[in-house]
Amino acid sequence: MVETNQKVEPSISQMLEWYRQMALIRQFETRCSQSYQQQKIGGFCHLYNGQEAVAVGSIAAVRPTDYVITAYRDHGHAIARGMDIRSLFAELYGKKTGCSHGKGGSMHFFDVSKNFFGGHAIVGAHVPLAVGLGWAAKYRKEDRVVLCYFGDGAMNQGSLHEAFNLAGLFKLPVIFMVENNGYGMGTHLHRHSAVTDLKLRSGDAFGIPGKDVDGMDCTAMYKMILSAADYCRQGNGAIFLDVKTYRYRGHSMSDPQKYRTKEEVGRYQEHDPIGRLEKQLRDAGALDDAKVQAINEEIHNQVEQAHAVADADPYPDAAEVWQDIYSNPYGPYQA
Amino acid sequence: MPVIQFREALNQAMCEEMQRDPDVFLMGEEVAEYDGAYKVSQGMLAKFGPMRVVDAPISESGFAGLGIGAAMVGMRPIIEFMTFSFSLVAFDQVVNNAPKVRHMSGGQVKVPIVFRGISGPGQQLAATHSWTVDALYTHVPGLKVVIPSTPYDAKGLLKTAIRDDDAVIFLENESMYGNRGEVPEEEYTIPFGKADIKRAGKDCTVVAWGKTCLTALAAAEQLHKDHGIDVEVLDLRTLRPMDTEAIFASVRKTGYCITVEEGYPTCGIGAEIAAIVQENCLDSLDNAVVRIASLDVPMPYSKPLLQHVVPDAARVAEGIKKAIYFKG
Ligand SMILES: Cc1ncc(C[n+]2csc(CCOP(=O)(O)OP(=O)(O)O)c2C)c(N)n1
Ligand SMILES: [Mg+2]
Numbered sequence: 273m274v275e276t277n278q279k280v281e282p283s284i285s286q287m288l289e290w291y292r293q294m295a296l297i298r299q300f301e302t303r304c305s306q307s308y309q310q311q312k313i314g315g316f317c318h319l320y321n322g323q324e325a326v327a328v329g330s331i332a333a334v335r336p337t338d339y340v341i342t343a344y345r346d347h348g349h350a351i352a353r354g355m356d357i358r359s360l361f362a363e364l365y366g367k368k369t370g371c372s373h374g375k376g377g378s379m380h381f382f383d384v385s386k387n388f389f390g391g392h393a394i395v396g397a398h399v400p401l402a403v404g405l406g407w408a409a410k411y412r413k414e415d416r417v418v419l420c421y422f423g424d425g426a427m428n429q430g431s432l433h434e435a436f437n438l439a440g441l442f443k444l445p446v447i448f449m450v451e452n453n454g455y456g457m458g459t460h461l462h463r464h465s466a467v468t469d470l471k472l473r474s475g476d477a478f479g480i481p482g483k484d485v486d487g488m489d490c491t492a493m494y495k496m497i498l499s500a501a502d503y504c505r506q507g508n509g510a511i512f513l514d515v516k517t518y519r520y521r522g523h524s525m526s527d528p529q530k531y532r533t534k535e536e537v538g539r540y541q542e543h544d545p546i547g548r549l550e551k552q553l554r555d556a557g558a559l560d561d562a563k564v565q566a567i568n569e570e571i572h573n574q575v576e577q578a579h580a581v582a583d584a585d586p587y588p589d590a591a592e593v594w595q596d597i598y599s600n601p602y603g604p605y606q607a
Numbered sequence: 608m609p610v611i612q613f614r615e616a617l618n619q620a621m622c623e624e625m626q627r628d629p630d631v632f633l634m635g636e637e638v639a640e641y642d643g644a645y646k647v648s649q650g651m652l653a654k655f656g657p658m659r660v661v662d663a664p665i666s667e668s669g670f671a672g673l674g675i676g677a678a679m680v681g682m683r684p685i686i687e688f689m690t691f692s693f694s695l696v697a698f699d700q701v702v703n704n705a706p707k708v709r710h711m712s713g714g715q716v717k718v719p720i721v722f723r724g725i726s727g728p729g730q731q732l733a734a735t736h737s738w739t740v741d742a743l744y745t746h747v748p749g750l751k752v753v754i755p756s757t758p759y760d761a762k763g764l765l766k767t768a769i770r771d772d773d774a775v776i777f778l779e780n781e782s783m784y785g786n787r788g789e790v791p792e793e794e795y796t797i798p799f800g801k802a803d804i805k806r807a808g809k810d811c812t813v814v815a816w817g818k819t820c821l822t823a824l825a826a827a828e829q830l831h832k833d834h835g836i837d838v839e840v841l842d843l844r845t846l847r848p849m850d851t852e853a854i855f856a857s858v859r860k861t862g863y864c865i866t867v868e869e870g871y872p873t874c875g876i877g878a879e880i881a882a883i884v885q886e887n888c889l890d891s892l893d894n895a896v897v898r899i900a901s902l903d904v905p906m907p908y909s910k911p912l913l914q915h916v917v918p919d920a921a922r923v924a925e926g927i928k929k930a931i932y933f934k935g
Contacts, residue, residue: 314731314910366731366909377733377908393735394696395665428664429696456665458641464664531640590915593904 280498282332282491284558290332290490291553294324294546295568297348299575300357301521304347304364304378308525312583313364316393317378320348322488322520325545326451327352329493330419334501337414339387339405341398342421344379345451345519346391349421353388355381357575361582368588375596395456396422396429399448403435406444406510417504418446419497425456427470436512440478443509447500448474450512451487453519458531475512487517488545491552608791614647614784616758617723620765621648621685623794625655628683631769634661634670635687635724644689645725645784671697671722675704675774678720683769688724691778692738705774706749721768723777726754727818727869728906728917730781737906739870741816744776745846745879751799752846754778756820758788760844763797771799780818800848804857808839811863811931814854814880816843819867819918826923834935838927846876854880855887862893865930867923872900897930899923 282290301319308317320327327348331340342349350360355371363370364378372382372391379393389405392398402420409416426432427450439446456464467473475482481503485496493515500511518540522529553559594601611619625631632655637644639652639662652660663670667688674684688694694701701722708716728737745752751773755761761779768775805820806827815823820842827838841857843849858864864884866877877898884896902916918926927933 315729315733315908316736363908366911370909372908374909374912375733375905375907377731379736380733380908393733394693397696397735425665428666428669430666430668431696457644458637459662459664463640463662587911588909590912593902593907593912593916597904 280495282494284553284556286332287491287549287553288558290328291546291549291559292567292571293328293352294490294549296357296571296574297324297328297351298546299568299571300347300351300360303361303575303579305521305525307364307579313378314366315377315379316344316524317364318345318524319519319521320345322540322544323451323453323517324348325490325493325549326421326449326487326515326517329490330449330497333494333497334417334419337387338416338501339389339409339418341389341402341405341418342391343395343398343423343426344391344393345423346379346381350381350383350388350391353383353386355383355386355388358578358581361579362585365582365585366587367582367585368592369582369585373592373596374588396426396432398422399426399429399432400435400438402446402448403439403444406439406446407442410442410444415505416445417501419449420446421449421451423456424450424452424454424461424470425459425464426450427473428456428464436474436478436480439510440480443507445504446510447497447504448480448510448512449515451515451517453517455519455523455531457523458527460531470514471512480510480512482512482514484514484516487515488540488543488548490545490549608789610787611758611790612784613758613761613786613788614645616762616788616790617647617765617779618649618651619790620762620769622651622654624766624769625659630681631683631685632659632661633685633687634663634674636663636665636689638662638687643687645781647784648687667693667697668700671700672704674720675700675708675718678718679708679716683719685721685723685769688722690736691724691726691740692736694722694724694740695738701744701776702747702750706747709773710749717772718774719772721765721775721777723765724779725781726778727780728901728913731908731910731913732906733908734905739868739901740776741778741846741868742870742875745876749774750847751775752778753799753844754817754846755844756805756817756842758786758790760797760803760842762790763795764799764844767796767799770796778817783818783821797844799845800850801844802850802853803842803844804839805842806838806840808837808861810837810861811865811927812839812841812854812857812861813865813867813923813927814841814843815867816846816876819869822918822920822923823867825920826927829920830924830927834933836927836931836933851883851887854884858884858888859891862891863931864892864896865899865927866896867899867918869901869917871903872898873903875900894930894932897926899926
């Protein structure tokens, strides 16, 4: 189906940018886990460590006009989409300056100016929304594709399969990506999915071509999405990608991880997406120890500064609870 | 008498009923190998094996329906929703199939099923994960809705729910799982439709259920200490059937009625109680019924905003003072 286009070899400067973005995501998440421990972050917080190449490689391959929508493990996508990390920290800390004004938290990052439509916490529930974004693009004859991410656990939601059928039926320009990290919470793919080759449960069944891709390889992601987006832009309809990846941290911040061994995590870390790209760049002479250190120090400062600013930002006023509900706000009923 | 946690009381109720009746099984997300997302089903997989304590994929509509189907032929499923916020993905199964198959078959088919899990705003989980579903489900004829406030009540009511021949919504609260209370070793059950006076008082009646009983009790103690106000706290324990006689008897005694809920005021349980109290106790009322509820807004993530939205003991105390014209 989708042929990888030979012209798409990324340049060194592109790859350096991806390296930077992935390192930024990793350090952002480190700060999040500290801030969570310090109780600056409440609610559920799902970290993206290990999966960075999925968001970075795929978002690098599309245009700012394309739509992006994802589940609650959304920090990496937001950063890859270029959202200001101060507004992300501020959201996590429940501040007025947060990207969703403190209403959404970790699971609900939004930035419509970047065509980033969330951050959605009900498993699978945003997949029909992705199809709606695709429908609007097709209806208006706009040259846009939709990047829609969800987890392997989400493959078991009914609404997702309804959405696939609609996308197949109406030939909508949606790239469905299952970020297949092997677990839905503590349940391994083999214990939650009757068939573990996820393409068979999706794409083919609905006339949507399906492919596997190595989600720990940023370049592979980039190339795959370039050709998938081409396919969609030509009006062929949707694409399904089984993106093989792995999360290093627990499902959320409160997960004792009894369902897997440290050795298992270690095996995946040997293929770390950041380490792999770093090696490629070193081999190409674009990185050395000093440059790696300089980049990471710069990112560290950027993260710490954004965190400090957000930490000092004000909370929303109590009256804010009445905002952002209707287009014409009306006051509370008072007895 | 042994003192145990709320979650242990629920665990005991399920284990005892599973020992008693081989048709009882538990299904839900992470209930087996993970021991439950909130450890309510801890140790049950080891005790009963994987056919009776079953990890389900994230398919709420599917496994809620599976439970209903099994109940239609006489099994007694306990379906755990990780939270009732996720039951909304299965809303059609819960509000159509579970409560209406009996009716639409002219009484031929019964559906003895329990849907249980947490409900309520929780710790900053934002709008979709913070549902208080009391009113949503109490609205539905054919469903029974149970919401205990103590470990003792939790155990007795859950056993009744499992033995009941109808579909029961059993509402728990994450923040209460660690609460401790006395639970006797010997067998007991608690009937549906029987409210319980958690604090006797003569000055006013506060009607509460589930977590808001604890909030109301805290407010009552504070008012007693500060002003000598003597509040009666009536714990409904089941919202459908509702022990309306107990409400009326208390209101006729005190002359004032205040309701406390974490759900919304609009079409809430408090609104229903206000209606039936004025229909039945108008002559005894010295003021209009006062409803205390969450503000009528989606639950915000930000901590200070959330604290502003959900009623706490201080807001309940203020509401009580207002209701009884207390100045000072
Ligand atoms: C409808 C619904 N059911 C259950 C949950 C609770 N929950 C949140 S994340 C999750 C696991 C999802 O796993 P997966 O889709 O593989 O995504 P991952 O966390 O691995 O990124 C569960 C069960 C939810 N948010 N929504
Ligand atoms: Mg997963």
